[in-house]
Amino acid sequence: MRSTDVIGWFFDIGLNDRPHVGGKGGSLGELQRAGIEVPPGFVVKTGAFERFIEALERAAPLRARIEALDPDNLDAMSGCCQEIRARVEHGSLPAELSDAISTAHRELCGMDRQQPVAVRSSATTEDAVDASFAGLQDTYLWVTDLDQTLHKVRSCWASLYSVESVAYRRRRGLPEEGVAMAVVVQKMVDARTAGVMFTRSPVTGDRSVITIEGAWGLGSAVVGGEVTPDRWVVSKVTGEISTREVSDKLIQHRSAAGGGIEAVSVPTDLRRVPCLSDDELNSLRSVARRVERHYGRPQDIEWAVENQSQKILLLQSRPETVWSAKEAAPVASAAQDPLQHVMSIFGGRR
Amino acid sequence: MTSSAKPTGFPLPSSLKVAPGTERAQAAYPYHIQFSKADDNRFWFYNSMHFPEPMSAFDMVTAEAAYCALGSANTRVHCLPTTLGIDHRIINGRVYIGGNAVTDPSEIARRTEEFQKRAFYYYENWERLYAQWREKMMALIREAQSFPKPELPEFEPLAHVRAGRGIASNHDLLVTYQKTLEGYFRMWHHHFEFLLLGYGAYLTFFSFCKEAFPEITDQTVARMVSGIEAEIFRPDEELRRLARRAVELGVESHFKEGRSADAILESLQSAGPGGGAWLKELETSRDPWFNINVGDGFYHYHRAWNDDLSMPFAGLPGYIERVKAGESLDRPFEKLQAERRQLIEDYRELLNTDDERAAYDQMITLAHRVFPYVEGHKFYCEHWYTNLFFNKIREFGALLCAHGFFPQAEDVFHLNHYELEGAILDLMSAWSGGSAPRGPDHWPQIVAERRAALEVWAKQDTPPALGEVPEVIDDPAIVMLWGISRESLDAWLSASAQGDTKEIRGFAASSGVVEGPARIVKSVDEISRLQKGDILVCQVTNPTWAPVFQKIAGAVSDIGGSMSHAAIVAREYGLPAVVGTGSATSRIKDGQRIRIDGARGIVTILQ
Secondary structure (H helix, E strand, O other), X not given: OOOOOOEEEHHHOXXXXXXXXXXXXXXXXXXXXXXXXXXXXXXXOHXXXXXXXXXXXXHXXXXXXXXXXXXXXXXXXXXXXXXXXXXXXXXXXXHHHHHHHHHHHHHHHOOOOOOOEEEEEEEOOOOHHHHHHOOOOOEEEEEOOHHHHHHHHHHHHHHHHOHHHHHHHHHOOOOOOOOOEEEEEEEOOOEEEEEEEEXXXXXXXXXXXXXXXXXXXXXXXXXXXXXXXXXXXXEOOOOOEEEEEOOOOOEEEEEOXXXXXXXXXXXXXXXXXXXXXXXXXXXXXXXXXXXXXXXXXXXXXXXXXXXXXXXXXXXXXXXXXXXXXXXXXXXXXXXXXXXXXXXXXXXOOO | OOOOOOOOEOOOHHHOOOOXXXXXXXXXXXXXXXXXXXXXXXXXXXXXXOOOOOOOOOOHHHHHXXXXXXXXXXXXXXXXXXXXXXXXEEEOOEEEEEEXXXXXXXXXXXXXXXXXXXXXXXXXXXXXXHHHHHHHHHHHHHHHHHOOOOOOOOOOOHHHHHOOOOOOHHHHHHHXXXXXXXXXXXXHHHHHHHHHHHHHHHHHHHHHHHHHOOOOOHHHHHHHHOOOOOHHXXXXXXXXXXXXXXXXXXXXXXXXXXXXXXXXXXXXXXXXXXXXXXXXXXXXXXXXXXXXXXXXXXXXXXXXXXXXXXXXXXXXHXXXXXXXXXXXXXXXXXXXXXXXXXXXXXXHHHOOOHHHXXXXXXXXXXXXXXXXXXXXXXXXXXXXXXXXXXXXXXXXXXXXXXXXXXOOHHHHHHOOHHHHHHHHHHHHHHHHHOOOOOHHHHHHHHHHHHHHHHHHHHHOOOOXXXXXXXXXXXXXXXXXXXXXXXXXXXXXXXXXXXXXXXEEEOEEEEOOEEEEEEEEEOOHHHHXXXXXXXXXXXXXXXXXXXXXXXXXXXXXXXXXXOOOHHHHHHHHHOOOEEEOOOOHHHHOXXXXXXXXXXXXXXXXXXX
């Protein structure tokens, strides 16, 4: 397993490699580097994307056509985007790229040809709005063979040419040169329970609590809002569980017979059962603390409990943005005379 | 008013009627603590935290002396800027209190200047003044211990005559009684010398934590501040020590579950050298650590461990079992201290800036300095001294009872303290005149009437508050001591509007959720009813209850805040607890299944 300018294994990369491996890939590498367990995998780096686009350019111009689009002419833009997406998704990969990805895929999955992987886009842009257009949602789960994997990598690349994404770049007059996308390929976690957690309260912004949401099966049901998850508020410091809301979890996501995932009903006797034990909540708390300490700021984390091993794995961690953006005025400042602090109690309302 | 509109106020004091047939018992309370028409213009709340039951005529002194001292500390000594003292009224035996807020900005400014000269001096010289306080308090206790037992001999002892004493024994009664009463009032001044300042410094840190960490639980802040080796843990520690000694001395088989304290003592007396040695150990523990009463110091019938060994002895078999199982019952001081340090450090790390961290350090440093007083004073004031006080009154009761004033010595507590002085003077005069006292014709009927009134009053509903709710509750004394805020009053109002009796709210004392059968325990005699897994529901718990904490699954009390002794002991035992519910013992029925959520302070009646 060797990283190249096309392939970057998680253990070789970190956040600083973001320009080549994207935010998601960099974060997974960074987590692994910090000693936190993530499903093993590699990133198809932006170098691969660039070589592929250059190959397409040689056949027919691509970037110049996009730069020539009028952002106000939606019909023209939509037609052009559709055509380019088709070229990206169906154009044949240069042999050196398909060889490199195939080799990495074989190294990741070993002899097990049925080993499912997740293929996820990993945007390089710092711009959150742009990133959200550029296929932040493009995650393909339970991809079961190499051909499918190669295809889904191109689907992720193609998301850069959605109408919304292109319109956004055109309105701001951003050059197409440098627009790139990395793609994460990692082993699929067969999750018993999965969900998200924030290392602060989304309600009050309190940094001393962790809010954990989870449901049965794959995390996509929680992230996609298809199930009302169980919810806990856990003290980051003491581990006290101050809120426990067990919901009626009607559906769960699991692998479908021919690859991909499907939503199925949760067996009646499990619907109202908490999907995590107190011990697991406590383990999630300590993982969350380690991740937050590593990054030095509150995080928004996706996690899963693996079905066979019951191990906790992290699927993603990104900085929490809402509360961090509106960091409040200090609660109190050091006083020249420390006794002055008591006037906040004795001096009447401030 | 539409049906959905929330009520904005509570009944007016004038609308509250004395229960029919109890008017004469109500008149036993002095005129200045009876409600008047003018009181309708003020806001009052029922102090169920300290006075959860109707007060007998004598026990009213606990309110009188306490508010006399609290008010002078706030109004005149430390000059709190936004509040003066607290007035109290008694109706149907229930104590209502109302604060006197200062709202005029120029007056607040004037008082702020005084406050900073006075209170800051106390903070700056805290350790020295507190050491001095302990000396004063111990001197007061020694003085009370030196008061002679009230007695009237037939003839003055010859020794008195030969010494030319020139004062007869009847005068000693008056002196002892007046000194006893004076000492009690003085004790309350000592009690409040530091209390508000201590709570204020604690609350400063508490408020900071609540603002910086809006979801932090009260008990977590309390754990950061509370002491590890405080006096309140000592009685229970002594009990653990006695359990260990019983095993070491080989006399543990004498401590059987359900066996009375007297039976255990008797069998130890004939248990050879081991039994004798253990009884000696017991004596060293008793003085002073069994000088705690099973209440909070406001009712004469909350007896001290020393006067009724059934509470401490109830805990011994359980502790002995644990010693035999090889468990160390010692509290791991160093480990607890390390945990506290870690807790403080972990929250500190989560603050946003170094400036905030510096403010946090300043506040917790002050809170740690003042806290030994906040935790320690109760042992000396509400327990040790109060026991001496009530026991001395009991001796007067025995004397008056012996002279036919009333059928039982305990009946003395149906006389208020002015009346008691009168009865003592009656006896003094009769003794000196060689005639019969008038009391035996006067008091028995009154005592019977007042005893009956207490029973009527105990069954009466008591509105939690009276009068119009003020716009803001900005009185630090009331917020600190009773946890009353605009929000809690609104909650009372809506609870009374909805009549919701399934959910009872109190203070979050010790986190954890537990379900179990409720066991209502109103007096120490009933503690033997507690079975493993029961949830104790009582009026007040304090360190004296610790021995039974090893048996139960959770605790609910009518009285107490998140820094109350019950809360501290429950946290120590890792037992879910909700305190200060005001009404749990009257709203929950014995045996009902309840759920308590100690992190949120909610008790739910499940059936």
